[in-house]
Amino acid sequence: MFNRVSWAMVVCALFTGAATAQAQEKYPGKPIRLVAPFAPGGGADTVARLIGPQIHEAWGQPVIVDNRGGGGGTIGAGIVVNAPPDGYTLILVNRSYGANAALHQLPYDTVTGIQPIILIGETGLIVTMHPTSPIRSIREFVDAARIASGKYNFGSAGTGGLGHLAGELFKLEAKVNLTHVPYKGTGPVMGALLAAEVHTSFSSMVPAIPHIKSGRLRAIGITPPRRSRTLPDVPSISETIPGFDVVHWYGIWGPKALPQPIVTRWNREVARILKTDAMQKWFANEGMEPAGGLPEQFYNRIKSDTEKWKRVVREAKIPVAG
Numbered sequence: 001m002f003n004r005v006s007w008a009m010v011v012c013a014l015f016t017g018a019a020t021a022q023a024q025e026k027y028p029g030k031p032i033r034l035v036a037p038f039a040p041g042g043g044a045d046t047v048a049r050l051i052g053p054q055i056h057e058a059w060g061q062p063v064i065v066d067n068r069g070g071g072g073g074t075i076g077a078g079i080v081v082n083a084p085p086d087g088y089t090l091i092l093v094n095r096s097y098g099a100n101a102a103l104h105q106l107p108y109d110t111v112t113g114i115q116p117i118i119l120i121g122e123t124g125l126i127v128t129m130h131p132t133s134p135i136r137s138i139r140e141f142v143d144a145a146r147i148a149s150g151k152y153n154f155g156s157a158g159t160g161g162l163g164h165l166a167g168e169l170f171k172l173e174a175k176v177n178l179t180h181v182p183y184k185g186t187g188p189v190m191g192a193l194l195a196a197e198v199h200t201s202f203s204s205m206v207p208a209i210p211h212i213k214s215g216r217l218r219a220i221g222i223t224p225p226r227r228s229r230t231l232p233d234v235p236s237i238s239e240t241i242p243g244f245d246v247v248h249w250y251g252i253w254g255p256k257a258l259p260q261p262i263v264t265r266w267n268r269e270v271a272r273i274l275k276t277d278a279m280q281k282w283f284a285n286e287g288m289e290p291a292g293g294l295p296e297q298f299y300n301r302i303k304s305d306t307e308k309w310k311r312v313v314r315e316a317k318i319p320v321a322g
Contacts, residue, residue: 027087027261027262027265028059028060028061028087028088029061030061030088031061031062031063031064031088032055032061032062032063032064032087032088032089032090033063033064033066033088033089033090034048034051034052034063034064034065034066034090034091034092034252035065035066035067035068035076035079035080035089035090035091035092036048036065036066036067036068036076036091036092037067037068037069037070037073037074037075037076037077037091037093038067038069038073038076038094039067039069040067043094043250044073044092044093044094044250045065045067047092047120047121047250048063048065048092049065050278050279050282051063051092051120051270051273052064052065054273054276055270055273058269059269071104071321072096072099072100072103072104072160073093073094073096073097073100074100074104074106076091076093077091077093077097077100077110078106078107078108079091080114080253080254080255081108081113081114081255081256082255083254084255085115085254085255085256085257085258085259086258086262087254087258087262087266089254089255090117090252090253090254090266091252091253091254092120092251092252093250093251093252093253094248094249094250095162095247095248095249095250095305096161096162097110097251097302098110098249098301098302098305098306098308098309099160099162099165099305099309099313101306101309101310102306102309102310102312102313102314102320103160103309103313103318103320103321104321105320105321110302110306111299111302111303111306112256113256114253114254114255114256115253115254115255115256115257115258115263115295116251116253116295116296116298116299116302117251117252117253117254117258117263117266117267117270117295117298118251118252118266118267118270118271118291118292118293118295118298119249119250119251119291119292119293119298119301120249120250120251120252120270120274120290120291120292121249121250121274121283121288121289121290121291122224122247122248122249122288122289122291123204123205123224123228123247123248123249123286123287123288123289124205124222124223124228124246124247124248125162125163125166125202125203125204125205125222125223125246125248126202126203126204126205126208126209126212126219126221126222126223126231126234127141127200127201127202127219127220127221127222127223127237128193128200128201128203128208128211128212128217128218128219128220129141129199129200129217129218129220130193130194130196130199130217130218131215131216131217131218132196133196133199133218135220136218136220137220137221137235137240138220138221138235138237138239138240138241139240140220141200141220142174142176142240142241145174145176145177145178146175146176149176149177150177150178150179152176152178152179152199152200153178153179153180153181153198153199153200154167154170154178154179154180154181154198154199154200154201154202155181155182155189155192155193155197155198155200155201156180156181156182156183156189156201156202157182157183157184157185157186157188157189157203158182158183158184158185159180159182159318160318162202162246162248163189163201163203163204164180164182164318165246165309165312165313165318166202166223166246167180167201167202168180168312168315168316168318169244169246169308169312170202170237170241170244171316172312172315172316173241173243173244174241181198186203186204186207187207189201189203190203190207190208190211193211193217194211194216194217200220202223202246204248205222205228205230205231205286205287206286206287209230209231209287219231219234220234220235221234221235221236221237221240222234222236222237223236223237223244223245223246223247224236224245224246224247225238225244225245228287229284229289230284230287231287247301247305249291249301251291251298251301251302252266252270253298254266263295267294270292271292271293274290274291274292275290
């Protein structure tokens with residue numbers, strides 16, 4: 001009886017393995033669902049709709065962008081974590097994913113509970129001041145904030161967002177006391193800066209650059225460790241505060257047990273797309289740097305961000321959502 005059962009199990013495993021291998025060889029054999037865990041029109045949605053048609057053209061199957069907003073991206077991520085690991089449900093996330101484990105109590109591990117595929121691109125936040133401010137550099141800002149503790153404030157697009165977390169990290173690393181002023185979105189923050197209602201902010205480059213170029217705002221620093229090719233004269237904060245590093249990024253991942261051949265195929269195809277003229281132009285307009293690289297590089301970015309923001313949330317005493 002034991003031998004019969006054993007042989008049956010072996011035969012079943014062989015047939016299952018053969019069927020799985022055949023399915024992978026024919027992949028994709030049906031439309032692919034690419035979840036964008038935010039509302040239409042945002043950065044993740046835009047990137048997904050840029051990449052999707054090019055995958056369709058190359059592979060012959062449509063990529064359907066499925067917007068599943070809510071919970072700072074956690075609702076969409078939860079859908080993909082629990083999806084079958086067959087390559088037909090993936091997700092395109094942004095940097096908020098790296099902070100989700102710090103800001104939310106989640107039923108899955110945001111680092112080890114997924115299969116990273118590729119890091120798409122990186123950019124940073126920019127620190128700006130009203131042109132009437134006497135502060136013209138990060139060094140001057142740090143010195144002024146240390147002398148007048150609690151006098152200076154920074155606006156953000158909302159509590160728990162990257163602009164808020166970047167400001168809290170700046171407070172910790174620079175050893176200064178700044179007051180956080182949350183707004184309901186990027187637009188109101190820009191309006192507050194232009195009206196000098198707040199002293200500064202750590203904001204996305206895209207809405208800030210037009211005001212910087214027109215002279216309505218003064219840029220004093222950017223958050224990535226390297227200067228931006230879009231604003232090469234603006235120093236990195238790390239030039240004043242060594243080790244300071246806040247990066248806004250986009251990347252694609254799938255369910256944890258995603259077969260390696262599918263991971264490799266997606267990685268290579270998206271890396272090719274990133275080099276096309278259309279994507280290069282989009283990156284340049286957005287002040288972003290194309291990334292690419294192996295899945296392990298994306299894994300390392302998620303891991304380092306998760307560790308960083310857990311520390312910031314803990315030390316800044318930011319409430320964690322249930």
